Every structure is written in C-alpha cells, then in structure tokens.
Amino acid sequence: MGPGSYPPRCASKCGKCTPCRPVHVPVPPGTPVTSEYYPEAWRCKCGNRLYVP
Known part of the structure; x- marks a missing residue:
C-alpha cells in the first residue's frame, strides 16, 4: 500500500x-509536521481541495 498506513x-x-x-x-x-513521519501523507481530496482526514 502506501507509506506504512492505509487510506x-x-x-x-x-x-x-x-x-x-x-x-x-x-x-x-521544512513544513513543521508533528504527526507525519513519512514524506507523504494521506489526505481526502474533493475537486482541487485537500482535507485532513
């Protein structure tokens, strides 16, 4: 799947x-990410907007 997690x-x-x-x-x-370990993260997308799940 992805970087150690499920969608x-x-x-x-x-x-x-x-x-x-x-x-x-x-x-x-350089983005302060306290809860993200990997250089990629899961987000929810609708149209061209991203939402934090």
Whole structure:
C-alpha cells in the first residue's frame, strides 16, 4: 500500500463536496509536521481541495 498506513475513510470529511477520495500528497520539506513521519501523507481530496482526514 502506501507509506506504512492505509487510506483514510473520507466519508463526510470534505463537507458537502463529492466525491471525497483518499490521496497521497507530499509533505513539503521544512513544513513543521508533528504527526507525519513519512514524506507523504494521506489526505481526502474533493475537486482541487485537500482535507485532513
């Protein structure tokens, strides 16, 4: 699968926007990430917007 995790369930994570789907996104270098270990993270995506699951 992905970098050590499974995709999140994105149901109701994107507000009223549909379809809301899990995607891998890169974590930019230098970004303070306290809960992200890998250089990629799961996010929920709808249209061109990303949501934290």
